[in-house]
Amino acid sequence: DQQVKQNSPSLSVQEGRISILNCDYTNSMFDYFLWYKKYPAEGPTFLISISSIKDKNEDGRFTVFLNKSAKHLSLHIVPSQPGDSAVYFCAASSTGGTSYGKLTFGQGTILTVHP
Amino acid sequence: NAGVTQTPKFQVLKTGQSMTLQCAQDMNHEYMSWYRQDPGMGLRLIHYSVGAGITDQGEVPNGYNVSRSTTEDFPLRLLSAAPSQTSVYFCASRTSAASYGYTFGSGTRLTVV
Numbered sequence: 001d002q003q004v005k006q007n008s009p010s011l012s013v014q015e016g017r018i019s020i021l022n023c024d025y026t027n028s029m030f031d032y033f034l035w036y037k038k039y040p041a042e043g044p045t046f047l048i049s050i051s052s053i054k055d056k057n058e059d060g061r062f063t064v065f066l067n068k069s070a071k072h073l074s075l076h077i078v079p080s081q082p083g084d085s086a087v088y089f090c091a092a093s094s095t096g097g098t099s100y101g102k103l104t105f106g107q108g109t110i111l112t113v114h115p
Numbered sequence: 116n117a118g119v120t121q122t123p124k125f126q127v128l129k130t131g132q133s134m135t136l137q138c139a140q141d142m143n144h145e146y147m148s149w150y151r152q153d154p155g156m157g158l159r160l161i162h163y164s165v166g167a168g169i170t171d172q173g174e175v176p177n178g179y180n181v182s183r184s185t186t187e188d189f190p191l192r193l194l195s196a197a198p199s200q201t202s203v204y205f206c207a208s209r210t211s212a213a214s215y216g217y218t219f220g221s222g223t224r225l226t227v228v
Contacts, residue, residue, distance in 0.1 A: 004157075034216065043119070043205050043219030044158070089157060101146045101165055101209075102173065103217065105157040 003027045004092050006106035014114055019077040021109050023090030026071065030092040034103070035064060035075045038087045047088075048075070080113045087111070117141055121206050121220035128196040128227045136191040136223050138206030144218070145211040147189040148173070149181065151202040152222075158205065164189055165211070196227045 005024045013019045021035075031052040036044035050057040050064045050073070057064050063076045077084055090106040122137045140147065148163040150173075160173025162181040170181050178200060180192040189208075193200060203224050207217035 006157075009155075036219075041221070043207075043221050045219070046216035049216060091158075101148075101211070102160060102163060103148070103158075104160070104174075105150075107155055107157040 001026075002107075003030075004090055004104050004106040006088075006090055006109050008109050009107070010110040010112070012112045012114065013080050015082055016079045019075075019080045019084065019111055019113065021075040021077075021088050021090075021111065023073045023075075023106055024071060025073075025092050027092070027094070027104075028071075029094040029096065030104075031095050032093045033064070033066060033073050034091045034093070035062075036089040036091060036105075037084075038089065038108070044089060077111075080111075082113050082115050085111055085113050119206055119208055119218055119220035121204075121223050123223060124221070126223060126225050128193070128225065130196060130198060130227060132196050134193050134196065136193070136204055136206075136225070138189045138191065138220060139187050140189075140206075140208040140218070141187065142208065142210070142218070143186060144208035145186070146217075147183065147206065147208045148217065149179070149189070149191045150205045150207065151175065152205060153202050161191065161204075193225075198227045201225060201227045 034049040035047040037047050038044040066073045087108045089108045091103045119140045149161040150158040164170045164183040207219045209217045
């Protein structure tokens with residue numbers, strides 16, 4: 001059972017435009033969400049996170065939105081740059097109980113930004 | 116350089132062989148985890164640890180063992196390699212006090228023939 005889903009395997013955008021990557025989750029116990037970026041032959045790198053007590057978090061060109069009622073989060077990149085081309089993973093965690101510290105990842109979305 | 120170091124970077128095993136993937140971090144992080152990445156599956160948690168002497172299973176623990184005798188090291192042992200264990204393996208660590216931003220190693224690409 002895939003508890004975190006990224007239904008778009010790939011996304012292609014023009015440089016300077018907005019990139020929107022989406023993620024859905026099913027486990028109501030998840031209360032902390034993260035986005036990771038991964039280049040080929042490298043490990044994932046942490047990008048941005050959001051707690052369930054918020055609905056938005058910004059860091060420069062990156063903004064994450066959380067809609068708890070819909071169990072949906074999205075990552076907005078504005079403006080998109082060719083260097084943003086990578087695989088983006090959504091991840092979720094529960095801060096309570098025995099699951100503390102465990103991350104559950106989505107399948108990833110390949111973002112390609114064309115010059 | 117501070118970070119998570121994984122060795123080896125590449126490995127080819129024959130079915131039935133055993134081996135240990137090494138992971139070391141020098142950031143004094145309490146939490147460490149092992150993930151495997153397969154096409155279309157994202158990263159799946161194999162085992163994790165919240166401190167020396169404490170380990171627990173993740174989503175896909177079968178065929179793997181771990182131990183955590185020191186804060187720095189978290190080796191992953193494949194007991195009897197199978198072709199289904201062909202994958203890219205990532206080790207990650209973080210401090211218990213920080214946000215949930217794990218630091219990942221660069222990975223070990225394992226092929227079982």
